Amino acid sequence: MAITLTINGTPTTLEAEGDMPLLWALRDLAGLTGTKFGCGAGHCGACTVHLDGEAARACSVTLEEAAGRSIVTIEGVTGATASKVQDAWLRHQVAQCGYCQPGQIMTAIALLEAGYGDAETVEAVMSGNLCRCATYLRIRAAVLDAAI
Ligand code: FES
Numbered sequence: 001m002a003i004t005l006t007i008n009g010t011p012t013t014l015e016a017e018g019d020m021p022l023l024w025a026l027r028d029l030a031g032l033t034g035t036k037f038g039c040g041a042g043h044c045g046a047c048t049v050h051l052d053g054e055a056a057r058a059c060s061v062t063l064e065e066a067a068g069r070s071i072v073t074i075e076g077v078t079g080a081t082a083s084k085v086q087d088a089w090l091r092h093q094v095a096q097c098g099y100c101q102p103g104q105i106m107t108a109i110a111l112l113e114a115g116y117g118d119a120e121t122v123e124a125v126m127s128g129n130l131c132r133c134a135t136y137l138r139i140r141a142a143v144l145d146a147a148i
């Protein structure tokens with residue numbers, strides 16, 4: 001079936017079954033491989049995108065559920081908060097292998113855009129994004145830095 005959604009500001013029609021995970025559609029059909037596959041079950045946060053402005057796990061949203069909605073991926077995220085987060089990530093040299101980082105950054109931007117930048121909330125929300133390289137201390141420092 002043909003499913004139309006907005007990806008990074010561009011109306012996009014994809015030919016796929018409605019139950020295909022959004023993550024598959026982004027990577028395999030739209031060619032946006034910045035969003036990563038980790039667990040495929042909603043546990044690790046590697047696949048985090050923005051769905052109508054809120055952080056969402058693309059492996060756990062079907063294409064049908066995303067129809068008509070606005071999706072922003074790491075390739076298309078823009079704005080003042082995104083710039084502050086990206087700058088803070090560089091200042092704190094957060095990334096190691098980098099695999100989890102798109103998801104971490106998308107979660108951080110959504111958190112800060114929702115108005116939360118206190119240490120307790122940052123810890124609670126960011127703890128849902130796993131990092132096999134254990135960059136947690138630098139992630140927390142960068143998010144708090146970007147929140148100032
Ligand atoms: S791949 Fe989606 S939460 Fe792990």
Ligand code: FES
Binds near residue numbers: 095096097131132135
């Ligand atoms: S930087 Fe390697 S998994 Fe997070």
